[in-house]
Amino acid sequence: MSAEATLASHDDSSYRASRAAGRAGIYAALWFGVILMIVPFLWMISTSLKSPIEILSFPPTWIPTGHFVQEADGSWEEVYVVSENEAGGTVVVTSVDGAGERTVDAEQVVDRVRLRFGNYLEAWRQAPFGRYYFNTIFVTLFVVAGVLVTSSLAAYAFARMKFWGRENLFVLFLSMMMVPQPVYIVPSYIILVKLGMVDTYQALIIPWIAHIFSIFLLRQHFRTIPNDLYDAAIIDGCSRLGFLWRIVLPLSKAVLVAVVIFTIVGTWNSFLWPLVMTNSPEVRPLQVGLARFSQEQGTNHELMMAAATFSVAPLIIAYFFAQKQIIQSLATSGLKS
Amino acid sequence: MDPVTAMLYIVPAGIVIVIFRMVPIASAFLLSFFDVKMGRIRGFVGLAQYARLLQDPTFWSSLGTTGYYVLGVVPISLFLSLFAAVLLNKKIRGLGFYRTVYFLPVVTSLVAVSMVWKWIFHPRLGLLNYAIQSLGGSPLLWLEEPRGVFQMLAETAGWGWWPDWLAGPSLALIAVIVVAVWRGIGYNIVIFLAGLQNIPEQYYEAARIDGANGRQVFWRITWPLLSPTTFYVLLSTTIVSFQVFTQIYLMTGPPVGGPMGTTKVIVYYLFEKGFDAGGNMGYASAVALILFAIILTLTLIQRRVVERRVYY
Numbered sequence: 001m002s003a004e005a006t007l008a009s010h011d012d013s014s015y016r017a018s019r020a021a022g023r024a025g026i027y028a029a030l031w032f033g034v035i036l037m038i039v040p041f042l043w044m045i046s047t048s049l050k051s052p053i054e055i056l057s058f059p060p061t062w063i064p065t066g067h068f069v070q071e072a073d074g075s076w077e078e079v080y081v082v083s084e085n086e087a088g089g090t091v092v093v094t095s096v097d098g099a100g101e102r103t104v105d106a107e108q109v110v111d112r113v114r115l116r117f118g119n120y121l122e123a124w125r126q127a128p129f130g131r132y133y134f135n136t137i138f139v140t141l142f143v144v145a146g147v148l149v150t151s152s153l154a155a156y157a158f159a160r161m162k163f164w165g166r167e168n169l170f171v172l173f174l175s176m177m178m179v180p181q182p183v184y185i186v187p188s189y190i191i192l193v194k195l196g197m198v199d200t201y202q203a204l205i206i207p208w209i210a211h212i213f214s215i216f217l218l219r220q221h222f223r224t225i226p227n228d229l230y231d232a233a234i235i236d237g238c239s240r241l242g243f244l245w246r247i248v249l250p251l252s253k254a255v256l257v258a259v260v261i262f263t264i265v266g267t268w269n270s271f272l273w274p275l276v277m278t279n280s281p282e283v284r285p286l287q288v289g290l291a292r293f294s295q296e297q298g299t300n301h302e303l304m305m306a307a308a309t310f311s312v313a314p315l316i317i318a319y320f321f322a323q324k325q326i327i328q329s330l331a332t333s334g335l336k337s
Numbered sequence: 338m339d340p341v342t343a344m345l346y347i348v349p350a351g352i353v354i355v356i357f358r359m360v361p362i363a364s365a366f367l368l369s370f371f372d373v374k375m376g377r378i379r380g381f382v383g384l385a386q387y388a389r390l391l392q393d394p395t396f397w398s399s400l401g402t403t404g405y406y407v408l409g410v411v412p413i414s415l416f417l418s419l420f421a422a423v424l425l426n427k428k429i430r431g432l433g434f435y436r437t438v439y440f441l442p443v444v445t446s447l448v449a450v451s452m453v454w455k456w457i458f459h460p461r462l463g464l465l466n467y468a469i470q471s472l473g474g475s476p477l478l479w480l481e482e483p484r485g486v487f488q489m490l491a492e493t494a495g496w497g498w499w500p501d502w503l504a505g506p507s508l509a510l511i512a513v514i515v516v517a518v519w520r521g522i523g524y525n526i527v528i529f530l531a532g533l534q535n536i537p538e539q540y541y542e543a544a545r546i547d548g549a550n551g552r553q554v555f556w557r558i559t560w561p562l563l564s565p566t567t568f569y570v571l572l573s574t575t576i577v578s579f580q581v582f583t584q585i586y587l588m589t590g591p592p593v594g595g596p597m598g599t600t601k602v603i604v605y606y607l608f609e610k611g612f613d614a615g616g617n618m619g620y621a622s623a624v625a626l627i628l629f630a631i632i633l634t635l636t637l638i639q640r641r642v643v644e645r646r647v648y649y
Contacts, residue, residue, distance in 0.1 A: 150350035157346035176358045183625040186611045187364035210353035269446040287448045308449040
């Protein structure tokens with residue numbers, strides 16, 4: 001395992017010390033990486049829970065904080081500090097709803113952690129995110145179902161049926177994988193216009209229900225299933241489709257899970273295609289809606305970060321439950337964009 | 338086996354592949370020889386689009402910008418992910434934890450990630466400029482700075498004048514590169530880790546017995562045996578990098594591709610020609626085919642070399 005090569009016989013204390021230092025260096029480097037990976041997410045969540053005033057504070061704060069002033073009746077009112085008068089120890093505050101300014105003693109103002117989950121509701125309300133979410137889930141479900149059906153059938157034919165031109169047809173399919181999306185997006189748009197599918201769910205679903213790499217992956221797996229099994233099943237009166245459904249697919253669960261995972265991640269996060277193919281909010285998926293929201297909002301960073309958070313949350317939560325499968329699936333699929 | 342039955346199984350996938358892959362790819366090729374405006378074909382123009390394209394300074398600058406981007410992302414991502422993978426391949430406690438964290442950005446959408454980074458790069462309120470200022474530096478206009486980084490360095494060093502062709506990638510492009518490296522590194526780490534774990538343990542034991550030091554083991558065993566993996570990562574990262582679009586679209590603008598067009602990459606140029614500015618789809622197809630030629634060449638090289646140099 002260990003690539004740090006050294007003579008095993010060296011075990012004097014200076015060697016041990018340098019080895020320990022090396023270990024510490026490795027962990028330090030790895031933790032530095034962890035921080036770099038995590039900080040943008042923490043900053044996103046931190047910002048999403050701040051007030052519009054706190055967004056502007058410099059130096060920036062990590063833990064969203066609110067200023068509170070105790071009222072005569074003992075209740076606490078949240079206020080914004082408008083200006084500070086250091087000499088007198090007094091500050092001008094305004095209530096959060098902007099109802100009016102007043103001057104209080106600086107000591108009366110208490111800072112407390114204040115997480116504004118309301119930003120999430122506000123962001124959700126400012127654009128039809130409910131609709132966007134529905135659209136993305138709806139499209140993803142159909143694409144996943146479509147990919148599973150079309151890929152299993154095609155892979156089954158390519159793996160277990162002999163017909164003239166099989167290899168050539170398969171290679172022709174595979175060669176299509178080499179063509180990057182920007183190449184075919186313009187003519188695809190024209191085709192979808194001609195089919196009357198632009199700005200419909202069909203434009204987001206149908207072109208993606210055949211996934212060549214899934215066919216390839218399933219075919220590789222289907223070929224490992226022994227022929228004897230097939231012969232036995234046919235003798236027992238199983239049809240060809242029945243064999244696929246009852247024997248081949250149950251034996252291919254791991255590969256099918258991989259296909260499902262990279263289809264979900266790819267569909268959920270796709271951007272250029274839906275950006276071009278949709279223009280009304282009724283069919284617009286989450287990512288395009290989020291991009292529009294970010295371009296329209298401009299300065300409301302707390303709302304933008306709230307929207308970004310709830311857009312990435314489903315996949316991140318799924319990732320924490322099934323990281324091993326997700327990492328493996330995405331790595332085998334070669335999905336990178 | 339009766340070919341009609343087999344075809345029935347292939348047709349559901351086949352029809353979609355024909356209509357939404359083969360036909361569009363063939364059309365992209367054909368369209369590039371026609372003058373098309375707003376989706377209407379106005380005449381055959383032969384190679385005129387290509388001739389016009391090659392004389393279009395924006396095309397060349399977008400190709401140059403893409404080149405800068407690829408040259409930035411690929412070596413940095415390769416180096417950092419290889420470095421991290423080698424560290425993770427040592428007997429490390431909590432390997433799963435580090436791998437999980439490094440891979441996390443790969444799962445997230447590029448749209449959300451671009452928004453978060455745009456906020457980190459904010460000139461006044463951004464986290465990055467705050468960090469720079471607390472370390473005693475002066476804040477930078479990350480996404481709004483049109484000057485090239487070499488030019489900026491030269492000016493800091495006291496040179497007043499600097500030739501345009503030596504200006505280098507703009508600071509905004511560097512910011513976009515940072516995001517791409519951050520997002521993609523986890524994927525490459527996982528690939529490198531798989532490659533490292535395929536190297537038989539006996540080689541390391543033999544080297545240890547022969548008294549090889551760490552550096553020798555890396556250069557004589559790890560590096561050569563890892564070369565097919567490295568090559569795969571190199572070319573797949575290059576291929577993906579040539580297609581960069583989302584970060585450009587979300588981080589640099591409005592107008593997109595700014596400041597002063599210094600982040601206008603080839604796919605954004607294609608998008609603009611095909612969909613934004615009057616829908617000149619023939620011209621956009623010519624751009625697409627040049628991109629395709631570049632990527633096809635890389636893919637073919639990848640096939641050749643990986644086939645020839647398999648060490649497993």
